[in-house]
Amino acid sequence: MNAHRLNAGRTRSCAHRTRRGALIPALLMLASPFPVAAQQGPPEPLPFDDIPFPAFEERLLSNGADLIVVPHDELPYVTVNLVVRAGNAADPRNRAGVAGMVASLLNKGTDNRTALDIADAADHIGANLSAAAGDDWTNVVLGVVTTQLDAGLELLGDIVVNPSFPDEEIDLYRQQTVTGLQVQLGSPGFLASREFQQAVYGRHPYGLLPTPESIERIRRSDLIAFHLRHYKPTNSLVVVAGDVTADDIEARLNEALADWEPGPSRPPTYFDIPVREEKEIILVHRPESVQSTILVGKSAMKGDHEDWMPLNLGSRVLGGSSTGRLFQVLREDRGWTYGSYTSAVRKRDLGYFLANAEVRSEVTDSALAELLNQVDLIRSEPVPADELTDVQDYLIGSFPRTIETPQAIANQVATYRLRGRSTEELESYRDRVAAVAPEDIQGALMEHFDPEQAVVVVVGDATQVRSNLTRFGRVRMVDAEGNQLTIDDVEVRDSDIAYDPSVLEPGIWRYQLMVQNRKVADMERVLGFATRNDERAMSLSSTVRANNITQVSEVFFSPRSFRPIANTFRLVTAEGQASWELEMDGERVSGRAVATGREATEIEREAVRGALLGEMYELVAWISELEEGLELRYPVVQPQSGRARTVTLRVRGSTEITVPGGTFEVIEVSFSGGEGNQRAYFTAARPHVLVRVESTGSPVVVELTEIPGG
Secondary structure, three states: OOOEEEEOOOOOOOOOOOHHHHHHHHHHHHHOOOOOOOOOOOOOOOOOOEEEEOOOEEEEOOOOOEEEEEEOOOOOEEEEEEEEOOOHHHOOOOOOOHHHHHHHHHHHEEOOOEHHHHHHHHHHHOOEEEEEEOOOOEEEEEEEEHHHHHHHHHHHHHHHHOEOOOHHHHHHHHHHHHHHHHHHOOOHHHHHHHHHHHHHHOOOHHHOOOOHHHHHHOOHHHHHHHHHHHOOHHHEEEEEEEOOOHHHHHHHHHHHOOOOOOOOOOOOOOOOOOOOOOOEEEEEEOOOOOEEEEEEEEEEEEOOOOOHHHHHHHHHHHHOOOOOHHHHHHHHHOOOEEEEEEEEEOOOOEEEEEEEEEEEHHHHHHHHHHHHHHHHHHHHOOOOHHHHHHHHHHHHHHHHHHHOOHHHHHHHHHHHHHOOOOHHHHHOHHHHHHHOOHHHHHHHHHHHOOHHHOEEEEEEOHHHHHHHHHHHOOEEEEOOOOOEEOHHHHOOOOOOOOOOHHHOOOEEEEEEEEEOOEEEEEEEEEEEEEEEOOEEEEEEEEEEEEOOEEEEEEEEEOOOOOOEEEEEEEEEEOOEEEEEEEEEEOOEEEEEEEOOOOOOEEEEEEOOOOOEEOOHHHHHHHHOOOOOOOEEEEEEEOOOOOOEEEEEEEEEEEEEEEEOOEEEEEEEEEEEEOOOOEEEEEEOOOOOOEEEEEEOOOOEEEEEEEOOOO
């Protein structure tokens, strides 16, 4: 194929907007001995310069795989990207995460090599070898110097054609992935994205996201089946860029992939997405959060639709950068956020249009109202010429950077091919950008983004933001794990639950804290009698020691009525100390909290009737009759602020588990609200002693190692 030529980017000077910048031209005029004509506005854009569009060729390998080659002999290096047209969207419905696991384990063992063999072979020839799955396809990438190309291709062919998926590598991947997913539950951005995608796509494969449960269900047979079904040469595209010719690399690939047998593959099933007649508002309750993460968006069109160009430009005008309308209004004018942006996300099937912002809790509804207002404005009024020109100039001017290396042009060509678009559209990219008119943007947004049918996700403290969000429509609440919440779950109310702590007996229990089956700390818990405020009390103290970190918490309560008396906490690290101390006397909570490097915060507020302190929330499970189906709601004071939160205890059922301290018949209990969600297991007999606990948003698992007298 002959090399094509494209125009280079237009350059455009920007008028100085600072006071200093405005003075400089005037001072130059005064200092010059010659008259200087005042310039009115920025100079006219320069005409497009021609730049060479890198030559590329397309072939068909003998096994049926498509081949794209971008020769470039200036450096003795070759990049090979083998793209399998199957990604996360091809996951089995009850096994979300299979595509990602298959990709990650390709280089962890084959019929001919162990994971160590593969790593050593790659190191020996100085090759980079990796694989990753996206929504629509999987990339297996090799980078190697030209002199080692044959060895690199042989290695690439082995991991693609002959992966063995060793059980020990599956177990390690599962462990690391589950831990990562659990940690992500503590990220408001992740929570917002998860709820948005699931709400927008429903049963569509793009809405099928990995969870700890789905990862735990995956077996080696699932990986083998996925590989056999989708890793076919006729379902693949090989993109090569670097120091090669098309004839040479075609012959080498035919040899390296000679054992890769063609066969039919099964494309993913794209189910219809939910149809909305009104906004769907989802509030993810994140107790004690001081800010809210807001997402507003809607599904768009397929990746080969002609409206993607004007939709993308409209997105950039609205919030593509710090010059976008949302950034200017929500940050610069109102000071509500560090930044607010939009994006038009393109996929092989239905993409989506999305706007986002992170704001202070108290302005959540105001920021959402203004965000929706700005969306209405860009849909109802044509974009002014200067705003559109700024975006067009940026895209046109930066385009040459996207094709300045053979690897970059190869990736661009491959992406167009995979989305069903012609490479001629890539070559005419800048002309197509320049041709977009204001009415094109308005029409695309009117057609593909109706905010009245949008999904609105807010991650924040429901007790602070829920009531104000109802002005936009019905609000559906969920917790960090996606479980439905009711008003009773989040609203703090007085409690009249009567507790009987008489079953508690003094003792010492020891635990270990684990991350990915690796012990990171020891914990000792002591239940006994004490004196606090001249009053006979019972206390539960917990001491955690790990390296140079010591954490001690203790809660005091009446041994007769379970009335809370005090709660103390102290954390000592190499960086400093943090502590709090709360007292509860009748209807008041008082105390002080000190964070590392900060001034003390004095706490004085009215107490909710029936509120508990600290780890008393867990002791409720120790002393209650834990019958299956039991559900208790009670307020618990949060130590850093003194405010109460509703904790909901639910009994899930009974089972048997083994921990270092032994094998126990246990009752599974979930705690939601408070400072987070937990899944805990207690001994079947009262008092129900804690045996194991897992916390949402934390990779740490606590396990019993020793019981009193053990």
